[in-house]
Amino acid sequence: MNQARHIAIIMDGNGRWAELKNKKRAYGHEIGAKVVKDITAFCAANKDIERLTLYAFSTENWKRPRLEVEFLMKLLDKYLTSELQTYIENNVKFESIGDIRAFSKSLQETIKNVEEKTAHCDGLVQSLALNYGSQNEILRAINKIKNCENDITEAMLGNALDCKHDVDLLIRTGGDHRLSNFLLWQAAYAELFFTDTLWPDFTTSNLENIIKDFTKIERRFGGLK
Numbered sequence: 001m002n003q004a005r006h007i008a009i010i011m012d013g014n015g016r017w018a019e020l021k022n023k024k025r026a027y028g029h030e031i032g033a034k035v036v037k038d039i040t041a042f043c044a045a046n047k048d049i050e051r052l053t054l055y056a057f058s059t060e061n062w063k064r065p066r067l068e069v070e071f072l073m074k075l076l077d078k079y080l081t082s083e084l085q086t087y088i089e090n091n092v093k094f095e096s097i098g099d100i101r102a103f104s105k106s107l108q109e110t111i112k113n114v115e116e117k118t119a120h121c122d123g124l125v126q127s128l129a130l131n132y133g134s135q136n137e138i139l140r141a142i143n144k145i146k147n148c149e150n151d152i153t154e155a156m157l158g159n160a161l162d163c164k165h166d167v168d169l170l171i172r173t174g175g176d177h178r179l180s181n182f183l184l185w186q187a188a189y190a191e192l193f194f195t196d197t198l199w200p201d202f203t204t205s206n207l208e209n210i211i212k213d214f215t216k217i218e219r220r221f222g223g224l225k
């Protein structure tokens with residue numbers, strides 16, 4: 001039976017969810033952050049799941065209105081600060097992937113602080129993709145290793161990426177069927193699940209059902225049965 005050891009999620013639909021309720025988009029992000037908390041707790045309690053990687057802010061999200069970007073930055077800071085204790089209690093190690101140098105110094109400090117304070121946790125790894133774009137990640141990786149004497153191998157490039165772990169199961173909420181520059185290298189053989197459910201409505205039982213379907217899939221990785 002397949003195990004979904006590494007689950008990655010494109011959390012889409014916060015804005016539409018709020019607009020459907022005649023609320024501001026920011027409200028959708030706030031409720032979206034609560035769903036992040038629930039889904040993380042669910043994964044932390046499931047010993048088969050080792051890693052949960054969530055797309056929280058892409059390299060393209062800077063194109064949004066300034067106020068929305070600022071709101072997302074504040075929400076992230078608030079979330080990480082208030083969740084630190086929960087991470088530790090649930091034995092969750094927090095990591096960020098992406099180029100966080102574009103963030104304010106204080107947000108960078110919050111991120112590093114949570115990474116340091118949870119470094120000893122050996123349960124689930126929750127990885128937040130922050131100012132993350134897969135093409136940018138691959139370029140940064142190539143620049144790290146380009147001066148080596150020999151030809152670059154798949155293993156060398158894979159190890160130079162921010163996220164060094166292949167994805168088993170990649171889920172996108174919100175109805176669109178695309179990867180939006182998320183984990184393009186690591187998802188080479190991921191099983192892809194798309195759901196129309198908007199992220200604020202996504203529940204742990206939705207995730208449980210997707211995992212059940214995933215376990216039934218025959219994964220051949222390009223080989224034969």
Ligand code: FPP
Nearest residue numbers: 011012013014015016029032033056076079
């Ligand atoms: C997509 O919804 C979501 C984002 C761009 C950001 C994801 C953010 C959260 C889930 C909340 C904050 C997260 C943390 C970890 C605190 P959208 O705005 O693109 O929705 P739309 O497609 O309906 O416009």
